Amino acid sequence: MHAYFRTRSDLVDIVLKEVDEHLTTITDACFLSGTSVYERLFRLALRFGQDARDRADLILVWLDWSTGVRSPVWDRYLFRLDKLHRSVEAVLHEDLGKTLSAQDISIRAKLYVGGGHTLALMQFAGATDEEITRTSEDLARQALLKGRSHR
DSSP, rough: OTTTTHHHHHHHHHHHEEEEEEEHHHHHHSSSSSSSSHHHHHHHHEEEEEEEHTHHHHHHHHHHOOOOTSSHHHHHHHHHHHHHOOOHHHHHHHHHTTTTHHHHHHHHHHHHHHHHHHHHHHHHHHHHHHHHHHHHHHHHHHHHHHSSSOO
């Protein structure tokens, strides 16, 4: 470690930056295309689930980062998570903006992003490609339900 990084903190900074850049890249790639809202949400969920298999090192860091509530890097995680939530909210707003409040769209975005953690955990637990695909489809479909949940 010391041959490449002066401190553990330097190593952590570089690794978290790589994870952040990867998540930004895949989100942009899935969301910037002109396909339907459902297709964009499905593709991002599927990509995240596949990355748990193909880029396990990065996704494991993301999962570890997401549980480090008392860690000195927690604020960076919350900032990254907020960026992801806002990206999903913007896409959801395209389809739901006339029928749901901003608060309801925000809740949907948070649930959808939380589903990405579930996909990663499923992949690490040995889920099949079909299970990852079907769960990705369900995440996208659930995020786009037109009605608001009842109290």
